Amino acid sequence: MQNRVLWLIAATTTIRLLFAASLGLGVDESYMIAAGRSLSLGYFDHPPAAWWLSWGAAHLFGSEASVVLRLPFIALFALSSWLMARLGTAVAGEQAGFWAAVLLNLSPVFGITGGSWVLPDGPLLCALLGAALCLRHATAGRGFGWWCGAGLCAGLALAAKYSAILTIGGAFLYLLSDRTQRRWLLRPEPYVAVIAAILVFSPVIVWNATHHWASFAFQGERAVGLRFRPLLPLTTLLGEGLFVLPWIWAPMLVLLWRGFFRPGDRLLACLAAPPIIGFALIAAWSSQRVLFHWAAPGYLMLFPLLGQAVAARWPAPWLRRTVFGTAGFLIVAMAVVGLQTAFDWLGGSLTAIARKDPTIEGINWVSLREDLTARGLLRPGTVIGVPNWRDAGKIGYALGPEVTVLCLNPDSRQFGFAAPLDRFMGQDVLVLSVTQAPVATLFERLEPLPDSLIRHRGRVLQTVTVSIGHGLTAGSLGAR
Numbered sequence: 183m184q185n186r187v188l189w190l191i192a193a194t195t196t197i198r199l200l201f202a203a204s205l206g207l208g209v210d211e212s213y214m215i216a217a218g219r220s221l222s223l224g225y226f227d228h229p230p231a232a233w234w235l236s237w238g239a240a241h242l243f244g245s246e247a248s249v250v251l252r253l254p255f256i257a258l259f260a261l262s263s264w265l266m267a268r269l270g271t272a273v274a275g276e277q278a279g280f281w282a283a284v285l286l287n288l289s290p291v292f293g294i295t296g297g298s299w300v301l302p303d304g305p306l307l308c309a310l311l312g313a314a315l316c317l318r319h320a321t322a323g324r325g326f327g328w329w330c331g332a333g334l335c336a337g338l339a340l341a342a343k344y345s346a347i348l349t350i351g352g353a354f355l356y357l358l359s360d361r362t363q364r365r366w367l368l369r370p371e372p373y374v375a376v377i378a379a380i381l382v383f384s385p386v387i388v389w390n391a392t393h394h395w396a397s398f399a400f401q402g403e404r405a406v407g408l409r410f411r412p413l414l415p416l417t418t419l420l421g422e423g424l425f426v427l428p429w430i431w432a433p434m435l436v437l438l439w440r441g442f443f444r445p446g447d448r449l450l451a452c453l454a455a456p457p458i459i460g461f462a463l464i465a466a467w468s469s470q471r472v473l474f475h476w477a478a479p480g481y482l483m484l485f486p487l488l489g490q491a492v493a494a495r496w497p498a499p500w501l502r503r504t505v506f507g508t509a510g511f512l513i514v515a516m517a518v519v520g521l522q523t524a525f526d527w528l529g530g531s532l533t534a535i536a537r538k539d540p541t542i543e544g545i546n547w548v549s550l551r552e553d554l555t556a557r558g559l560l561r562p563g564t565v566i567g568v569p570n571w572r573d574a575g576k577i578g579y580a581l582g583p584e585v586t587v588l589c590l591n592p593d594s595r596q597f598g599f600a601a602p603l604d605r606f607m608g609q610d611v612l613v614l615s616v617t618q619a620p621v622a623t624l625f626e627r628l629e630p631l632p633d634s635l636i637r638h639r640g641r642v643l644q645t646v647t648v649s650i651g652h653g654l655t656a657g658s659l660g661a662r
Contacts, residue, residue: 186280187267191260194287197516198256198298203249204520206546211300213575215240215251217596219583224389226397226596231305231342246583248546255304259297262304263287265311266485272318273450274490281496282489288508291425291478294516302343303478309339310349310479314453317353321363321449326371333375337382344401348456349479350379356452360445393599404470414472415462421474422458426481429504430488437487447487454483519544526639542636542643547580549637550614550646559612559631559648560585567611567651569619571595577614577646590621590656606654615647626653 207215218225218233219240225233235254243250263283270279287293296303313335320328332353339346357363357372366372380387390398423431438458441451457480465472495501522528523544533539554560566581567588568574574597578587588606589597590613613621613628622628629650636644 187264187283190280190283190287191263194263194293194297195256195260197513198259199249201294201516201520202252202256202298204524205248206523206544207248207251207300207576207579209543209572209575211251212546212579213571213595214300215246216575216578216587217571217600220600222389222599223385224393224397226400226599228302228343228397229341229383229386230389231309231338232300232302235305236300246579251300252298255300256298258304258308259293262297262308262311265308265315269311269315269318270486270489272315273446273486274493277493277496278486278490280489281492282485284505285430285488285492286482286485288505288512289426289430289481290512291475292482293512295475296478303475304342306339306342306346306479307482309335309342310346310482313339313349313353314450314483318449320371320375321357321366326374329371329375330378333378334382336375337379340379340383341386344398345457345476345479348460349453349483352453352456352483355456356449359452360448362445396599404472405464405468410467412466414465418462418465418472418474418477419458422477422481425474425478427508429508431481433491434481434484434488437484437491441484441487450483450487454480456480526641529641539643541638543576545638545643547576547636547644550577550634551581553634554581554612554648557634565606565609565611567613567621567624567654569613569615569617569621571597573614573616577616590624591619603654603656609654611651611654613647613649613651615649616644618647621651624654624656625651626655628652 214233215236218237221234221237222230224230232255235258236251239251239254240246243253263286266286267279267283270282272279287297292307295301296307298304313332316328316331316335319325320332336346336350336353339349354372357366386397390396426434437447438451438454441447441454457477459480461472461477492501492505522532522541526541528541530539532541551560560581562584565586565588566577567590568577569590571589571591571594574587574589574594578585581587586601586606587597588601588603588611589595590603594603611625614634615621629652631648631650634646634648635642636646
């Protein structure tokens with residue numbers, strides 16, 4: 183089994199490297215790179231793990247190429263596949279472990295987004311698998327070191343994404359609900375694990391304490407709402423099914439229910455339930471949209487149970503067709519996306535089925551940098567202003583680390599900490615606007631310049647309005 187898992191990891195890692203090399207950074211990825219070029223103990227949107235990984239890759243290799251920045255996340259998913267195989271083996275044997283790793287790689291929200299993109303999900307998933315594996319061995323009485331490992335991994339998960347607290351809560355749910363495991367609550371080991379997790383997470387606490395608890399408050403607001411919408415939990419669950427893949431998601435929910443009644447499966451069911459149920463319930467009252475991938479850590483814990491079910495039925499013809507068909511579908515889909523991004527072979531035909539050509543988000547806006555450089559607008563010390571954080575991320579990444587990017591919006595996210603507007607009061611700013619947002623009131627005078635175009639393979643994808651803002655006056659707009 184060990185050799186099969188290694189071959190699986192080698193093959194899927196190769197595919198991810200090719201895909202990462204063909205695809206530019208997405209909106210969230212570009213934002214993390216552009217706003218996270220200064221190393222910090224914490225960041226506004228998420229804890230620092232993913233920010234540190236991308237910063238480290240850029241400085242280690244001396245490059246901000248897309249594939250370079252994604253290397254740590256691809257490597258972490260290779261480790262996640264191995265940890266999944268070990269967890270599945272611990273739960274139900276080697277065959278279950280192998281199939282758990284295979285199915286993990288076949289689910290797009292894990293194998294593609296979590297497996298290669300510059301997002302907090304990569305380190306989160308890897309750390310949670312490490313914590314689950316350690317906890318499995320710890321609760322089986324295999325030594326104090328496993329409890330320490332569970333605590334350290336839990337701390338790393340929290341240092342990747344705050345939602346890890348839901349999975350950690352599931353661990354205590356398991357200790358409370360299983361009568362054979364309650365004895366651990368009277369022993370020091372679980373509490374040592376908690377202390378270890380807090381120590382690993384402590385830089386985030388320090389950063390928040392010195393920044394008015396900004397990150398905690400921002401994420402906490404997502405669970406606050408003013409109205410009750412009873413159908414949204416179902417919509418959220420169905421959306422999660424699309425991200426996981428319906429034929430993987432549906433049996434997972436059945437296995438989740440059964441897991442609570444099977445002692446050997448209860449740990450994984452308890453770890454899985456809080457993210458899945460929690461985000462579905464939050465969707466009912468939250469004033470903000472609950473994104474479908476937020477519950478991914480819950481489904482992550484169900485792959486060993488699904489691997490066990492597949493191993494028991496393999497090689498049934500319908501099962502073989504499903505597995506190989508899913509693999510073929512994903513490879514073809516990735517090839518289509520990669521070829522479109524690299525060669526624009528579909529041209530503008532995508533606009534017939536989408537409100538906006540998605541190619542604009544899948545490419546790096548290097549043509550903008552080339553145009554502004556040719557016009558002499560990107561001189562040393564140039565300060566760029568962009569009306570929203572999404573475009574600021576894409577533009578800031580494309581223009582490179584030599585320029586300073588300001589987000590001319592009260593919702594400036596990490597840009598508000600990396601480059602607060604009040605530091606640039608009175609300065610001239612090169613304003614680049616994709617959304618045509620009004621910014622004239624932020625300056626003493628706004629001087630329009632000819633537009634710039636974002637091109638890909640000779641085709642115009644986006645017009646960028648260019649102007650010079652003389653004398654920035656709205657320093658308080660982005661101050662935190």
